[in-house]
Amino acid sequence: MAAIEVNGVSKRYGSLLALDRVDLAVEEGEIFGFLGPNGAGKSTLLNILLDFAKPTHGSATIFGADCQRNPVAAREHLGVLPEGYAVYDRLTGREHIEYAIRSKNADDDPVEILRRVGIREDGDRKASDYSKGMAQRLVLGMALVGEPDLLLLDEPTSGLDPNGAAEMRRIIEEENERGATIFFSSHILEQVQAVCDRVAILQGGELVAVDTIQGLRDSLGGGTKLIITVDELSPAILDTLRGTEGVETARPAEDESTVEVTCTNDAKMDVLVALHGAGVDVVNFRTEEASLEDMFIEYTGGSRQ
Numbered sequence: 001m002a003a004i005e006v007n008g009v010s011k012r013y014g015s016l017l018a019l020d021r022v023d024l025a026v027e028e029g030e031i032f033g034f035l036g037p038n039g040a041g042k043s044t045l046l047n048i049l050l051d052f053a054k055p056t057h058g059s060a061t062i063f064g065a066d067c068q069r070n071p072v073a074a075r076e077h078l079g080v081l082p083e084g085y086a087v088y089d090r091l092t093g094r095e096h097i098e099y100a101i102r103s104k105n106a107d108d109d110p111v112e113i114l115r116r117v118g119i120r121e122d123g124d125r126k127a128s129d130y131s132k133g134m135a136q137r138l139v140l141g142m143a144l145v146g147e148p149d150l151l152l153l154d155e156p157t158s159g160l161d162p163n164g165a166a167e168m169r170r171i172i173e174e175e176n177e178r179g180a181t182i183f184f185s186s187h188i189l190e191q192v193q194a195v196c197d198r199v200a201i202l203q204g205g206e207l208v209a210v211d212t213i214q215g216l217r218d219s220l221g222g223g224t225k226l227i228i229t230v231d232e233l234s235p236a237i238l239d240t241l242r243g244t245e246g247v248e249t250a251r252p253a254e255d256e257s258t259v260e261v262t263c264t265n266d267a268k269m270d271v272l273v274a275l276h277g278a279g280v281d282v283v284n285f286r287t288e289e290a291s292l293e294d295m296f297i298e299y300t301g302g303s304r305q
């Protein structure tokens with residue numbers, strides 16, 4: 001049975017179509033990344049799965065339970081780190097975890113959960129005194145209680161320091177190893193690339209890609225990235241590159257005279273020939289596999305994350 005099944009879901013807010021006939025199946029045991037530029041509709045879909053919002057058309061299920069008609073059954077499978085989480089000012093971190101254990105009828109050890117999310121030493125402090133990252137770790141700890149079948153995480157690393165982000169990745173992998181399915185939205189594409197089995201890219205409410213990272217690369221004709229340093233980079237050279245067959249994107253790197261070109265595997269030589277034809281001296285060049293970030297830019301037409 002699919003962990004998440006979304007069937008023809010549209011969501012309209014007045015004249016704005018936030019989701020447009022989205023179909024998506026996340027299989028049990030997957031680590032699935034849900035990506036898209038700001039305003040693409042990611043939180044809207046997560047809110048529908050949590051029954052915080054109703055679809056205008058279509059339906060969604062979690063392990064077969066309809067998210068709108070049977071939200072209690074759908075929620076039984078879930079651990080959630082929502083976007084706008086809040087902590088109770090008067091409770092300590094430990095009391096939050098104990099509350100989650102009671103309400104899920106679970107038997108976890110609260111200290112062990114606090115340890116896993118890296119706030120064991122702060123467990124007896126009031127959550128109102130926590131930093132943003134500590135509060136986020138606490139809410140993640142509450143999501144882990146009761147070994148949920150599916151973790152829904154909205155931007156799980158957004159408030160975390162680099163150590164916290166690495167710990168988050170470890171927790172996602174540990175949870176997946178014990179059998180949990182993980183569905184998370186993120187703008188930190190390096191982490192998504194490192195941990196996800198498959199990703200979906202949403203843009204303007206429509207799904208534009210659903211695949212493994214290698215599958216995305218293959219659909220882009222091999223997805224190669226050329227990093228080329230020239231004697232002098234100008235807008236005209238970028239235009240020449242963008243007009244070369246097989247080139248998908250050409251954008252200046254941080255260093256002023258370097259350009260990063262994503263293209264199909266067999267267009268590499270054509271790129272160098274086009275530069276030569278335009279009278280450009282190539283000082284240096286190397287190739288890399290296109291990263292998820294490169295492909296994201298390509299699929300979303302250069303939209304900001």
Ligand SMILES: Nc1ncnc2c1ncn2[C@@H]1O[C@H](COP(=O)(O)OP(=O)(O)OP(=O)(O)O)[C@@H](O)[C@H]1O
Pocket residue numbers: 013016018036037038039040041042043044045305
């Ligand atoms: N309650 C609402 N009422 C009206 N419009 C809304 C509401 N919630 C979301 N929207 C609109 O729906 C669109 C999708 O928003 P959503 O929050 O789902 O995007 P997102 O992909 O999660 O973006 P981000 O990456 O910035 O968090 C946006 O245009 C947003 O303004």
